[in-house]
Structures are given as C-alpha cells and as structure tokens.
Amino acid sequence: MIERDILVLGGGLVGAAIGYGLQKRGLRIAVLDEGDVAHRASRGNFGLVWVQSKGDGFPPYADWARHAADVWPDFCTELEQRVGFKIGYQKRGGFSLCFSEKDFAARANLIKRMHNQQGPKGYDCEMMERARVEKMMPAIGPDVVGASFCPHDGHVNPLLLLRALHTALGVDYFNEHRASAIRARRGGFEVDAGAAVFAAGRVVLAAGLGNLPLARMLGAELPIRPQRGQILVTERLPAFLDFPMSGVRQTVEGTVMLGSSREEVGYDNSIKTDVLKTITRNAVRAFPLLARARILRAWGALRVLAPDEHPIYQTLGDHAHAIVATCHSGVSLAGAHSETFAGYLAQGGLPAHFAPFHSRRFDVQAAA
Numbered sequence: 001m002i003e004r005d006i007l008v009l010g011g012g013l014v015g016a017a018i019g020y021g022l023q024k025r026g027l028r029i030a031v032l033d034e035g036d037v038a039h040r041a042s043r044g045n046f047g048l049v050w051v052q053s054k055g056d057g058f059p060p061y062a063d064w065a066r067h068a069a070d071v072w073p074d075f076c077t078e079l080e081q082r083v084g085f086k087i088g089y090q091k092r093g094g095f096s097l098c099f100s101e102k103d104f105a106a107r108a109n110l111i112k113r114m115h116n117q118q119g120p121k122g123y124d125c126e127m128m129e130r131a132r133v134e135k136m137m138p139a140i141g142p143d144v145v146g147a148s149f150c151p152h153d154g155h156v157n158p159l160l161l162l163r164a165l166h167t168a169l170g171v172d173y174f175n176e177h178r179a180s181a182i183r184a185r186r187g188g189f190e191v192d193a194g195a196a197v198f199a200a201g202r203v204v205l206a207a208g209l210g211n212l213p214l215a216r217m218l219g220a221e222l223p224i225r226p227q228r229g230q231i232l233v234t235e236r237l238p239a240f241l242d243f244p245m246s247g248v249r250q251t252v253e254g255t256v257m258l259g260s261s262r263e264e265v266g267y268d269n270s271i272k273t274d275v276l277k278t279i280t281r282n283a284v285r286a287f288p289l290l291a292r293a294r295i296l297r298a299w300g301a302l303r304v305l306a307p308d309e310h311p312i313y314q315t316l317g318d319h320a321h322a323i324v325a326t327c328h329s330g331v332s333l334a335g336a337h338s339e340t341f342a343g344y345l346a347q348g349g350l351p352a353h354f355a356p357f358h359s360r361r362f363d364v365q366a367a368a
C-alpha cells in the first residue's frame with residue numbers, strides 16, 4: 001500500500017497542475033494517470049490562455065478566468081525555472097475577428113454585457129475598428145471589419161506545458177496507473193491503480209471525461225460530456241502574427257494552428273475533411289497569406305464540457321474529502337489550478353465563494 005496525503009486521479013492538464021501546486025506546498029501526493037490510451041484533451045487542444053468572453057452570464061467564472069490570466073506569468077516563470085526548458089508562453093493580448101457589421105454589433109453587445117455583469121470590478125476588453133486592428137495585424141484579409149481585443153489573453157505550447165508539469169511532478173507522477181476502483185474507508189480512500197493500491201485521506205477527481213466512471217464509483221453522476229474539436233497545423237512560416245485568436249495562432253516556432261470545430265459526436269475523435277475545409281477557409285479569410293501554407297497535421301480531440309461550459313468544482317455527495325475538478329479551459333486555468341486551487345485544498349478544502357461552481361447549479365436550471 002502506497003500512502004499519501006492526497007491522491008490526484010488524472011494527470012492531464014487539470015490533475016497535473018493541481019498536483020504540482022499541492023507538491024509545492026509540501027503535501028505528500030501521487031498523481032495517477034491512465035496514460036496515452038485515454039481521451040486526453042490536454043494533448044489535443046489549441047493552446048490559448050484566454051479571458052475574453054469567458055463567464056458570460058456567470059461572473060464567478062469570468063473572475064476566475066481573469067485571475068488565472070493574472071497568475072499565469074509568475075506560474076510560468078517558476079515552472080520553467082524548475083524544469084529548465086521554455087514552454088512557449090506569450091501574453092500580448094488576443095483578438096476575436098468580426099467579418100461583417102452584424103458580427104461586429106453582436107460581439108460589441110457581448111462585450112458590453114460582460115462589462116455590465118462585471119460591474120465596478122471591470123472587464124478589460126474593447127472593440128476595435130478595422131483600421132486599428134490592421135495596424136496591429138497588417139496581414140488581415142479584406143473581409144475583416146473589426147475585432148474585440150483583450151490585453152490579458154495569451155497562448156502557450158500546451159504539450160510543453162503538460163511535459164513541464166509531469167517533469168516537475170517527478171516521482172509523484174504515476175503514468176500507466178489507471179484508477180480502476182475507489183473505496184471509501186475510515187479516514188479516507190483506497191484506490192486500485194495498475195498493480196498497486198494507494199491510500200490517502202483525500203482524493204481529487206481530475207481525470208477529464210474519465211471523471212464520469214470515477215464519480216460513479218463514489219455514487220455520483222457528473223453532468224459532463226465530450227465535444228469534438230478538430231485542429232490543423234501548418235509548416236513553419238515567417239512571423240506574421242503577434243496575437244492569438246480563437247481560430248488562428250502562430251506559435252513561437254512559426255507553425256500556425258488553425259481550429260477548432262465544435263461537434264456533438266460522442267466519443268468519436270476522428271477527423272472529417274469537410275470540417276477541416278471550413279476551418280482552413282475561415283483561416284484564409286482572416287489571413288489570406290495562409291492560402292499558400294502547407295498543412296502538416298490535423299487531429300480531433302474531445303473537450304470535457306459541462307452543460308454551461310463553465311468549470312465544475314465540488315465535493316462528491318457524502319464524501320467531503322473527494323473533490324472534483326473538471327473544466328473546458330485546462331490550459332487557461334493551469335496557473336490558477338496550481339497557484340490558487342491547490343492552495344485552497346492545502347488549507348483544507350474549497351472556499352465558500354466556490355459554491356457557484358457546484359454541479360447543483362444545473363438542478364436549479366432544470367427546475368426553473
């Protein structure tokens with residue numbers, strides 16, 4: 001039996017970031033990870049560290065996303081120092097492009113709504129007419145009429161982020177250790193994983209879609225589902241784009257990522273040429289020079305989505321010491337999971353102001 005203070009089930013971006021934060025605080029932890037056979041959004045995502053439009057209608061998430069963006073730079077510097085390699089993080093702000101006056105008006109409405117929702121705390125995002133956008137991104141196509149811009153947005157190489165977290169976790173990261181059974185016992189939990197049995201006072205369920213069967217082992221249902229997104233990546237191009245946006249970003253190395261679709265197809269993570277065509281067409285409309293770029297690779301990956309697309313953080317039913325952490329923005333929230341969320345757990349549990357993130361918010365919506 002391997003004894004720890006806390007077991008983190010799942011070693012994707014959410015579990016690894018939380019585990020890293022707990023480890024830094026001196027807790028004895030183990031991060032148990034199923035490995036490469038699992039559905040892993042952490043290996044297939046777009047790499048945005050994003051704030052704008054997150055939390056529309058749900059201010060606690062808007063605050064959390066902004067907090068996450070604020071802590072990302074220090075989180076990144078410390079992580080890079082610890083592991084000795086860079087993870088390609090940049091924070092220069094990000095755009096969302098509009099291709100018609102109607103698009104522009106709708107985006108302006110959303111931004112205004114979020115300003116109003118955030119009240120005196122403020123919501124730092126503005127609309128820009130084409131001329132200003134073109135000054136910052138001269139390569140935009142003729143169809144772009146304007147954009148929203150948020151100075152807190154950024155991007156990172158998500159694969160290097162994941163590798164850095166695993167490297168930092170060192171011997172506390174147990175790859176190929178799928179949790180196959182959880183037993184509540186006096187004073188905590190026992191978890192079967194691979195050929196080993198682990199025991200701890202607390203468990204954190206952070207296994208993405210794998211949280212569904214894990215929560216059932218403790219008698220709970222979680223309202224999350226897969227949603228496919230497809231992404232393409234081009235050959236390396238000379239630098240032409242200083243800012244990321246939801247459909248196009250140029251990496252530090254020069255490749256350009258294009259994406260990503262939103263498809264309700266269950267657990268099918270294959271790619272479809274018609275969807276890839278739409279993604280590339282939209283990207284070329286935004287930046288016509290992309291028409292000459294060669295595509296190197298395309299893939300599909302599954303988002304981990306709650307009905308309202310906001311995170312779920314909660315304890316599980318009668319198990320006060322089993323905590324769930326699942327979200328659709330594991331890249332964006334990595335700093336907050338490590339620096340803040342893990343801090344809450346180290347101090348004993350979720351704070352009262354996290355109550356809105358409980359999945360019981362969907363019971364209220366269903367009853368209304």
Ligand SMILES: Cc1cc2nc3c(=O)[nH]c(=O)nc-3n(C[C@H](O)[C@H](O)[C@H](O)COP(=O)(O)OP(=O)(O)OC[C@H]3O[C@@H](n4cnc5c(N)ncnc54)[C@H](O)[C@@H]3O)c2cc1C
Nearest residue numbers: 010012014034041042046048179208210229328330331332
């Ligand atoms: C197409 C696409 C684009 C995206 N773009 C962005 C973006 O730009 N910015 C952003 O912030 N987010 C983005 N995301 C979302 C982001 O990738 C996810 O929020 C994040 O990866 C979720 O991390 P996770 O650790 O919860 O889940 P996952 O990455 O799915 O990892 C789950 C982990 O749990 C393990 N596991 C599963 N079951 C078990 C078990 N029983 N025992 C032990 N381990 C288990 C798996 O091996 C895996 O490592 C995107 C996602 C997709 C699909």
